[in-house]
Amino acid sequence: MNKIGNYRFVAEPFHVDFTGRLTLGVLGNHLLNCAGFHATERGFGMATLNEDNYTWVLSRLAIEMDEMPRQYEDFSVQTWVENVYRLFTDRNFAVVDKDGRRIGYARSVWAMINMSTRRPVDLLEMHGGSITDYICDEPCPIEKPSRIKVKSTETACTLRARYSDIDVNGHVNSIRYIEHILDLFPLDFYRTRRVRRFEIAYVAESYYGDLLSFYIDEEEDGRYAVEIRKKGTEGEEPVCRASVTFV
Amino acid sequence: MNKIGNYRFVAEPFHVDFTGRLTLGVLGNHLLNCAGFHATERGFGMATLNEDNYTWVLSRLAIEMDEMPRQYEDFSVQTWVENVYRLFTDRNFAVVDKDGRRIGYARSVWAMINMSTRRPVDLLEMHGGSITDYICDEPCPIEKPSRIKVKSTETACTLRARYSDIDVNGHVNSIRYIEHILDLFPLDFYRTRRVRRFEIAYVAESYYGDLLSFYIDEEEDGRYAVEIRKKGTEGEEPVCRASVTFV
Numbered sequence A, B: 001m002n003k004i005g006n007y008r009f010v011a012e013p014f015h016v017d018f019t020g021r022l023t024l025g026v027l028g029n030h031l032l033n034c035a036g037f038h039a040t041e042r043g044f045g046m047a048t049l050n051e052d053n054y055t056w057v058l059s060r061l062a063i064e065m066d067e068m069p070r071q072y073e074d075f076s077v078q079t080w081v082e083n084v085y086r087l088f089t090d091r092n093f094a095v096v097d098k099d100g101r102r103i104g105y106a107r108s109v110w111a112m113i114n115m116s117t118r119r120p121v122d123l124l125e126m127h128g129g130s131i132t133d134y135i136c137d138e139p140c141p142i143e144k145p146s147r148i149k150v151k152s153t154e155t156a157c158t159l160r161a162r163y164s165d166i167d168v169n170g171h172v173n174s175i176r177y178i179e180h181i182l183d184l185f186p187l188d189f190y191r192t193r194r195v196r197r198f199e200i201a202y203v204a205e206s207y208y209g210d211l212l213s214f215y216i217d218e219e220e221d222g223r224y225a226v227e228i229r230k231k232g233t234e235g236e237e238p239v240c241r242a243s244v245t246f247v
Helices: A024-041 A046-051 A126-134 A174-182 A187-192 B022-043 B045-053 B126-134 B174-182 B187-192
Strands: A005-010 A053-064 A074-084 A090-095 A102-114 A153-160 A193-203 A210-218 A223-230 A237-244 B007-011 B052-063 B074-084 B089-096 B102-114 B155-160 B197-202 B211-218 B225-230 B235-244
Touching: A024 A053, A024 A074, A024 A090, A024 A102, A024 A174, A024 B089, A074 A126, A090 B022, A174 A210, A174 A223, A174 A237, B007 B022, B022 B052, B022 B074, B022 B089, B022 B102, B022 B174, B052 B155, B074 B126, B174 B197, B174 B211, B174 B225
Parallel strands: none
Antiparallel strands: A005 A074, A053 A102, A053 A193, A074 A090, A090 A102, A153 A210, A193 A237, A210 A223, A223 A237, B007 B074, B052 B102, B052 B197, B074 B089, B089 B102, B155 B211, B197 B235, B211 B225, B225 B235
């Protein structure tokens, strides 16, 4: 079986923003679905794992786009495994436009956990390490996810996690954080610029009813660092950190 | 060409709620896409119309479900034109589960407008009334959209329309209203009950930055009436009205 998965999509009307381009949240959703399809087809997908009481957990995601597909345009997503370590695996993506041109890339980092203990699993031991058979040296010419730090102590916005934020695991879903973070910026940002790179590191889960506070630092070259925190028993604790670069 | 369009889907992981069932917002999105596919295949879709400076406007939508597809399940949507009047057309839908069983239906009412004048178009005159060739008497055994009235004068919630709410026409998109309305109800509602019927009537457009106020009346038999209003130059004006029935 080919090491690279290839999946076709079309940019649907409710999946584009006011500029008529696919939203980053929807693209992120497609990427994570492709990760699932690719893994399932090769015997290490969620459904198989769930039976064995294991699940994949997304740790980091970085997306960098030269441009976004326009409304009604076909595009496809390619995905492959770049590396497998004991506790993490790197999965990369390329986004290919209707003419076969690569218009962007993404990198993701995943861990596998035991759902009873919530402890990470040794990937090199899972299924005799067979996941390593799919390692592939396809190029992914974007930077790896970086370490994001936010200094601001002033809340830019707060919101309470609601019904539509919650996924089947009872957590605020990974894509909703992306949408909420992009909603921090005024519409004019998107009118005159576009998001060139978006990265996010998932630190802890949040749940229905959690009050999420958003902190934001403006950095150089159109880059913004964002941290989402939730109220915990001992003050606020980080839920995720993101970096958004506008060009 | 067959009068009934048929389109296949799968319930993706980020498209199900915490109970593992497809969300109503995503189903609504699929329905509206199917309306678009069906119309386009028959020569009266958005793209064709846009060239002629016309566009479809969704006026009402009612969805009634016996059950929702589960995560990873295949399902399909059938759609057809029930009636064409001078200013409106009725389009119906059936949702078919993986075993070919109809698990729900939807009704929608559309107008066509001239994009320059924003005035409605006479559908019986458009393209020589050729849309009437597709009228079909397939049964749709759910009630037509009703007239919804909200008496409450107390705001249940307010929110400001943000980047992710806005579609390519610069309006808050039809699906986002559905999601915001369902977010009015606590998670426990969805744990112990489910939405049997959802209807919405779109009254006026809202835009980026608009402050949307939500008013809600509890009626009988698990039914709630919701109105969204926006601040206008002369006080608040209605944007849309919905009725949500839990069973």
